[in-house]
Amino acid sequence: MFQDFAVDFRIEYDGSERAERDVVLAYDGKTALCSVSDGELRLPRICDFDRTISAVHAFRAGGERFLLSLGEKPEAEGFEYQDIDRIKTVSPGLRQFAAVTGYHYYRFHMENRFCGKCGGKTVHRPEKRCMICTRCGNEIFPKIxxxxxxxxxxxxxxxxxxxxxxxxxxxxxxxxxxxxxxxxxxxxxxxxxxxxxxxxxxxxxxxxxxxxxxxxxxxxxxxxxxxxxxxxxxxxxxxxxxxxxxxxxxxxxxxxxxxxxxxxxxxxxxxxx
Ligand SMILES: [Zn+2]
Missing domain, CATH: 3.90.79.10 (Nucleoside Triphosphate Pyrophosphohydrolase)
Structure with a gap:
């Protein structure tokens, strides 16, 4: 199973400075920013973007740090947005697991931009892995x-x-x-x-x-x-x-x-x- 490749998976928040080699998980609707060649999945790193992107800590696995992009559909040379189901067809591995788990985190963010209690706008609190309502303080955690x-x-x-x-x-x-x-x-x-x-x-x-x-x-x-x-x-x-x-x-x-x-x-x- 793909999670078996995520050695030392750690979901705990890490607010340390981003590094050039950190992997960026970026999505747009049902698509993920990646490249696939010979069945192998590649994901962009911070150094692949020509501008500073808005991203938060997602998790660590396999000795690498994965960030979730929350900005406006960033583009990176050599990568394109591909249907998330395409990920099912690549070789099982750490990157496949990371892309799918990042998608879970992305959807949580996208689907909870407003508070279910009062309708107020929410903001993302990556250190608590939740969305918090700016009006009533309601905290919303990822649905599993x-x-x-x-x-x-x-x-x-x-x-x-x-x-x-x-x-x-x-x-x-x-x-x-x-x-x-x-x-x-x-x-x-x-x-x-x-x-x-x-x-x-x-x-x-x-x-x-x-x-x-x-x-x-x-x-x-x-x-x-x-x-x-x-x-x-x-x-x-x-x-x-x-x-x-x-x-x-x-x-x-x-x-x-x-x-x-x-x-x-x-x-x-x-x-x-
Ligand atoms: Zn609220």
């Missing part, structure tokens, strides 16, 4: 939505349930997934989502791992579980276009992908689960 991903397996047929979403642009196979609702534990959300999407009851729910997913401001929580009772899938036709059992030896997955979902499919394919 918990969502579950569930690998439902069947010992009898040595299979796992793969799904395809009905809406959106994502067309690859995925696992059962959905958001935790108010009042639910992650485990309850997992049981409910599997029942809603496939009609299958599960047992032996086991935590696998988690993943920050800045594309959509989520925290993904992965579980494996075994099917209990009938294995007949009754698919939720509004959410999914396909849901089926796939045998372990027929699974297609690759190692070192960006996502938790792929990591889980890979783990099952390799017999680790």
């Amino acid at each position: 939505s918990p969502a579950v991903v569930v690998g439902v397996t069947d010992d009898r047929t040595d299979s796992i349930i793969l799904t395809k979403y009905a809406g959106g642009s994502y067309r690859k196979y995925a696992l059962v997934a959905g958001f935790a609702e108010m009042g639910e534990t992650a485990e309850q959300a997992a049981r409910r989502e599997v029942m809603e999407e496939t009609g299958i009851e599960i047992t032996e729910l086991k935590y696998f791992g988690s993943q920050p997913w800045g594309f959509s401001q989520n925290m993904l929580i992965g579980f494996f579980a075994k099917a209990k009772g009938s294995r007949r899938i009754v698919m939720d036709q509004e959410e999914l276009s396909e849901a089926k059992w796939v045998r372990r030896d027929e699974l297609e997955a690759k190692e070192n992908s960006i996502s938790l979902t792929n990591e889980m499919i890979w783990a099952f394919k390799c017999g680790k689960v």
Whole structure:
């Protein structure tokens, strides 16, 4: 998963002077300032801009410091604004993780320019990682939505349930997934989502791992579980276009992908689960 490349990730605020080699995360709408060649992602550094840009500390990882640009769409020679989804197609690595996590921080800033309590204008307080209302003092912190991903397996047929979403642009196979609702534990959300999407009851729910997913401001929580009772899938036709059992030896997955979902499919394919 891409966060595995972010060695020594530290989100704590660092107000020290910016350095020429600091990496700049800059966005405009759904695009990120970057360059991609041979599947490798490059991000600009302070020294790549020909003027002083407005940027705040975002995080440190892999021995580098990453800043978030909050100014007017800065331009840097050799880099261009590219669709954020393009980041999904580059080689997994620290820069991929940084670009996606920076996008989460950028969206937080852009979507909270006004106070939800009083409608007043807010200002960014990077040292507290919040937006603060200039009228009533309300503090707004980044939204992180918990969502579950569930690998439902069947010992009898040595299979796992793969799904395809009905809406959106994502067309690859995925696992059962959905958001935790108010009042639910992650485990309850997992049981409910599997029942809603496939009609299958599960047992032996086991935590696998988690993943920050800045594309959509989520925290993904992965579980494996075994099917209990009938294995007949009754698919939720509004959410999914396909849901089926796939045998372990027929699974297609690759190692070192960006996502938790792929990591889980890979783990099952390799017999680790
Ligand atoms: Zn306010």
